[in-house]
Amino acid sequence: MEDRYTSWERLLQELSPEQRERVRAFxxxxxxxPPPKNEAVTDGPGPDAKVTLREVTSETFHEVCRLSDTLTPxxxxxVALNAVSIAEAHFEPKAWYRAIYADETPVGFLMLYDxxxxxxxxLWRLMIAEPHHGKGFGRRAIELLVDYVRPRPGAAALxxxxxxxxxxxxxxxxxLGFVRNGKMHGNxxxxxxxx
Numbered sequence: 001m002e003d004r005y006t007s008w009e010r011l012l013q014e015l016s017p018e019q020r021e022r023v024r025a026f027x028x029x030x031x032x033x034p035p036p037k038n039e040a041v042t043d044g045p046g047p048d049a050k051v052t053l054r055e056v057t058s059e060t061f062h063e064v065c066r067l068s069d070t071l072t073p074x075x076x077x078x079v080a081l082n083a084v085s086i087a088e089a090h091f092e093p094k095a096w097y098r099a100i101y102a103d104e105t106p107v108g109f110l111m112l113y114d115x116x117x118x119x120x121x122x123l124w125r126l127m128i129a130e131p132h133h134g135k136g137f138g139r140r141a142i143e144l145l146v147d148y149v150r151p152r153p154g155a156a157a158l159x160x161x162x163x164x165x166x167x168x169x170x171x172x173x174x175x176l177g178f179v180r181n182g183k184m185h186g187n188x189x190x191x192x193x194x195x
Contacts, residue, residue, distance in 0.1 A: 044131065045102035051140035053098035053110070053148075056086060064099045064106050070129040074167030079127045082109045096148075100128065100141045107132040110141055112149070119154025126160075126169075142176055150195050157195055161188035 056064050065083040068076070080088075089095035094115045100108035108128040114121060123145065128138045149155050160178065162169050164187075173191050183190030 045105050045107065045135070047135040049102035049105075049135075049137075051137055051144065052101045053141065053144050054101055056097065056099050056109075060099060060106065061086070064109055067106060067109060067129040068127065070131055071127070072130060074165070075130065076167075078163045078167050078169060079125060082125075082127065085109065085111050085125045095124070097125075100137060102132065102135070102137050107135075107137050108141060110145060112145065114149075114152070116153040119152075119156065121149045121152060121155055121158050123158060123160035138172060139176060146193070146195065155195055158193045159183075159190060160193075161185035161190050163188050 054060075065081070065086070068079075068081040068083070071079070086097065089097045089111060092113070094113055095111055096114040097109070097111035099106050100110060106129075109125065110123065110127075111125040112121060113124050123142075126138065126141070128141075146158060149158050159181065160173065161183075162173060164170065170189065170191070173193075176193065178191040178193045181190045181192040
């Protein structure tokens, strides 16, 4: 038993501080047991709501950022916080990002690496607030993104990547027609949707 504990301890010491924090948060989640049912899920837009992509403004910034707070482990470990994504976008001239709305309610966020000079279109981030999972908003947001990308110069494919394991969105992407492309982006598997 001592050897098993020592090997776990050694493994944790080899992780970066950010990785150790994610392991700690996930362990706390597991020890806490299943989360209570969210009764508020019935509130807000239903699956028939009109989905749109809108610019993030100074008026909507905080509300869009707070959507990240709705994700619980393990899903929250699969996507960066919206605030981090928006900050990254301000330092990447090829970033194109939008809030995802269902009717007049912000329900998610997406960000595209948009490089028409190299015909490189990469879905960098996609998140849907957890109370709105399963309503079709993510699928419709991808359809709108495809409508945006398809007429771009040289656009033949939309690529993305996703983490593996518990909470992975890979099944979501595969159901939309993405296929594994053999690329790895760090520890994430690459996916391609032919346009």
